Amino acid sequence: MIFKKHAPLRGEITVPGDKSISHRAVMFGALAEGTTEITNFLQGADCLSTIHCFRMLGIDIENTPERILIHGKGLHGLSAPADTLDTGNSGTTTRLISGILAGQPFSCTLNGDASIQSRPMKRIMEPLSQMGADIVSLKDNGCAPLRICGSHLHGIHYSSPVASAQVKSCILLAGLYADAPTSVTEPQLSRNHTELMLAGFGADVQSHGTTATILPEPVLSGMKITVPGDISSAAYFIAAGLMIPGSEILIRNVGINPTRDGILRVVRDMGGDVTVLNEKVSGGEPVADLLVKHSALHGTDIGGGIIPTLIDELPVIAVLACMAEGTTVIRDAQELKVKESDRIAVMTENLTAMGAHVTATDDGMIIEGGHPLHGAVIDSHLDHRIAMSFAVAALAADGETEITGADCVRISYPDFYETLKALMG
Numbered sequence: 001m002i003f004k005k006h007a008p009l010r011g012e013i014t015v016p017g018d019k020s021i022s023h024r025a026v027m028f029g030a031l032a033e034g035t036t037e038i039t040n041f042l043q044g045a046d047c048l049s050t051i052h053c054f055r056m057l058g059i060d061i062e063n064t065p066e067r068i069l070i071h072g073k074g075l076h077g078l079s080a081p082a083d084t085l086d087t088g089n090s091g092t093t094t095r096l097i098s099g100i101l102a103g104q105p106f107s108c109t110l111n112g113d114a115s116i117q118s119r120p121m122k123r124i125m126e127p128l129s130q131m132g133a134d135i136v137s138l139k140d141n142g143c144a145p146l147r148i149c150g151s152h153l154h155g156i157h158y159s160s161p162v163a164s165a166q167v168k169s170c171i172l173l174a175g176l177y178a179d180a181p182t183s184v185t186e187p188q189l190s191r192n193h194t195e196l197m198l199a200g201f202g203a204d205v206q207s208h209g210t211t212a213t214i215l216p217e218p219v220l221s222g223m224k225i226t227v228p229g230d231i232s233s234a235a236y237f238i239a240a241g242l243m244i245p246g247s248e249i250l251i252r253n254v255g256i257n258p259t260r261d262g263i264l265r266v267v268r269d270m271g272g273d274v275t276v277l278n279e280k281v282s283g284g285e286p287v288a289d290l291l292v293k294h295s296a297l298h299g300t301d302i303g304g305g306i307i308p309t310l311i312d313e314l315p316v317i318a319v320l321a322c323m324a325e326g327t328t329v330i331r332d333a334q335e336l337k338v339k340e341s342d343r344i345a346v347m348t349e350n351l352t353a354m355g356a357h358v359t360a361t362d363d364g365m366i367i368e369g370g371h372p373l374h375g376a377v378i379d380s381h382l383d384h385r386i387a388m389s390f391a392v393a394a395l396a397a398d399g400e401t402e403i404t405g406a407d408c409v410r411i412s413y414p415d416f417y418e419t420l421k422a423l424m425g
């Protein structure tokens with residue numbers, strides 16, 4: 001796909017439903033008694049992988065453009081799948097479903113695409129094993145395919161070495177089936193959608209600082225969930241609006257949960273003009289409209305506890321940093337290396353190809369802004385966040401940019417290019 005410089009971007013858009021919340025709505029709806037109705041569900045390939053897996057586990061799911069209906073069967077209603085569960089490209093599906101499967105009275109095998117088969121699963125195998133689960137990496141390399149034989153689980157307290165909502169959620173979900181309370185303490189607070197939504201379904205979940213605790217064997221009841229727009233998808237338009245002269249973009253209905261809103265804090269710190277309008281609570285999650293205007297930006301330091309709140313936005317924040325005056329340092333973000341691609345290496349390689357001054361570090365990047373970008377051939381490495389970040393970079397670059405594998409945006413944002421085009425007028 002070919003992109004060219006463009007100015008300005010103007011208009012009003014909505015972004016699709018939040019990916020993290022969409023996954024959880026399907027999973028928890030499946031474990032609830034009665035029907036769960038989900039609106040504004042993200043019809044991206046990752047969330048469709050979650051639907052596919054729960055259908056294989058015996059759950060009747062109606063998927064229409066207007067709404068999803070999950071006919072839940074209660075905590076103990078899943079049945080053994082006839083085949084390997086295919087989690088596609090989705091780390092969230094793979095890690096969260098593993099927690100649920102650890103407590104079932106049957107065995108199954110989980111696998112995904114080449115990227116999933118290289119992403120670390122020891123981070124869930126270790127705590128699940130401590131709970132008494134029988135979970136093995138079939139190639140003995142700490143990655144999928146995984147074989148999980150359901151077992152009697154014990155409640156544990158787990159101190160996670162990594163701030164990961166997927167690890168935390170996996171353990172809390174296994175905790176639904178344990179013989180005593182289960183708690184997880186993280187080094188920093190990661191996104192808390194599991195805690196908020198499971199409590200909405202009727203589970204007893206308590207959060208104190210960076211510790212979340214769940215009591216076993218709740219009765220979960222089906223509910224209505226309206227999924228807020230995904231701030232991780234809005235991030236591309238926040239960045240594009242700030243970078244491109246003359247731009248003004250109103251993004252409606254974006255989830256601004258404080259465990260996800262780090263990008264708003266960072267862009268303000270860089271001098272970005274983003275106004276939060278019409279704040280409200282929708283389905284237990286804070287939501288607002290974001291008005292973004294082109295701004296003169298300067299570099300900043302990004303590290304510590306803010307990292308989990310913007311981890312998926314760091315690729316496009318790196319693009320933004322190239323357009324800012326001065327140096328931006330991203331640190332404490334070693335998790336970027338174990339996403340769909342090694343996002344430190346891939347961002348550094350591709351931004352350098354466009355003329356940016358970027359140095360990869362062990363835990364992030366150092367970006368010297370203010371060097372004009374030019375078109376280049378960009379390898380997305382089939383990573384949706386890389387493809388979208390470079391579509392934005394291309395709008396500010398001289399000449400043509402070609403993105404290979406651009407269609408991987410279907411993972412989290414199938415209509416991304418259409419929305420971008422609409423803003424180009």
Ligand SMILES: O=C(O)C1=C[C@@H](OP(=O)(O)O)[C@@H](O)[C@H](O)C1
Nearest residue numbers: 020092163164165166167311312
């Ligand atoms: O729990 C979730 O929905 C997610 C958690 C994050 O991953 P980690 O838990 O690995 O940090 C994030 O990168 C991913 O896109 C979605």
Ligand SMILES: C=C(OP(=O)(O)O)C(=O)O
Nearest residue numbers: 089090091092312339385
């Ligand atoms: C890392 C991501 O997702 P997952 O871990 O679910 O594959 C992402 O969407 O950027």
